Amino acid sequence: MKDNSRVHFGYVVAFLILIIIIIGTIRLGDDANLVQYMSFALTLTSLVLALLAIVYAFFSNNQFSSNINALSGVTEEVKKASKGLSNLSDNITESINRIPKHLEDVKKETQVASEAILQMKKGESINEEDDGTNKNLSDIQLDSYLKTGSFWGLITLYAVNKYFEKKEWFEIKKFIDNNENREYAYGYFISSSAIGIFEYSVKENKFFIDRMNDYVAAQIDKVLQDTIDGYTTDDDGTNQYKKIFDEVNNKL
Template sequence: MQKQEEQTYETKLSLTRLHFFYIVLILIGSLILMATRDWTKLDGFTEYLSVSATITSLVLGVLAIIYGFISSNSTNSSLGSVQAAAYEMKDVGSQLKELLSKGQELQEKAGSRNEELHSLIGNLRSTIDDLSTSTTHIAGTVEMLPVKIDSLRNEIFGKSVSQITPGVEAEQEAKLQTNQIQQFLSVSSIIGLAALKAIVEAKRLTKPADLEKIFKDDYSDSTAYAQGYLVASSCFGIVDFELEGGTKKVVKISFSGESDTLIEHEWSKREKSDDESSRNSISKYINKINASFTLQQSADAT
């Protein structure tokens, strides 16, 4: 109901506006007709009309000129804004182009780094394989040493005893043992030699050598390997030792002959090696050995 009333009101309003327009238009036409009929009877009307038209033209001309200036200033201002915007867009385009170039360069560098990383991983795998092969070879060599020693010893003792005096025989055996120990140490791994160096220092300081503190860290644990190497050295006749019950601490250490001196000599030789990785490993383990005994001293002091 209310909607219908609103529509009726709008219809009436539209008709009223239409009638108002007609009425105003008729009145204006009537006024023009009356002015034309009455004013044309005046003397000089055409001259007045011409003057009025001229003045009106002048006024309109002046207004047109003023409007032209205003419009021109507005146009210039707009063109200036457009030009400034164009320069800004040009700068933005240059920056985007530079950014794109840097992005491509960064992508190329990332690809190069990935290739270098893959190459390093490949080299690391190759090094690990070589290390595994070397370790296997060393283990095989160590296992064959007792057999070679027995064979060499039998060959020596197979000679005529009459040709060798007791003193010379003892000297030759000692020299043979020294040569064998030197050969054994020369093919020893870094970890094995570090284990022997640790018990040499333990013997000198009269303190136990804690293998776990030396060969175990957050990344690897070579304690079992070091212990096994000491056992192999003991079987070879280089050192005799015992482990403290339930621990990895080496106690009651005794060396045969000049074994400890030969171990020190081989250690010093490795420290002066031309192989940088070997020197770095020697430096790392000597620091760990010294640190383990320093911790023991601090514990004893407390």
């Protein structure tokens, strides 16, 4: 059997409300002050609601201002991040554009070293009047080797000569931070030693220069300076070779 108690309860409540309304109308219908009471109550209610609206608007406005400030801060962070990404992209592009030049430099240095080694094997670079302390490379060949050398190759020879003068053990990473340039410097270091420009000892990944070619020691500063002076400055007038040389020289 279906339970209709809720329906009947609803009917009873509605009927009672109707009776209350009828009784209230009869009792209050003759009251002349009822309209005034109602008007006063409505006016008071309106004032309370208006006050609540003002308070709500005040706090809402403060919250809105805080949200605007937070949004502005986030916008600035986004702008900074975007600028950082743009700079990173430019640096990556610049590094990629330098790769062909570095490869060309490596190819050139390898070719020069190969030619010098080949000449030594054929005996073309032997000067019988020399006492053997410089492995008998002619000044002409050494001059050609220096003048065709790359900037980082000359930086490497410059550092080698400085450490030879100071008689100190050293690591190449001490004065060259960039991995790419450091690997290139290692290659130039080995090839220059192979053709007799200097001799070195190794201990615990550190080098010690036992002998340095006299001609190279006397000319490296001038050749490196000529290479720096020959660099085309940037738009802002900066000579990047000079800047790098100063940084390296401060670490020696």
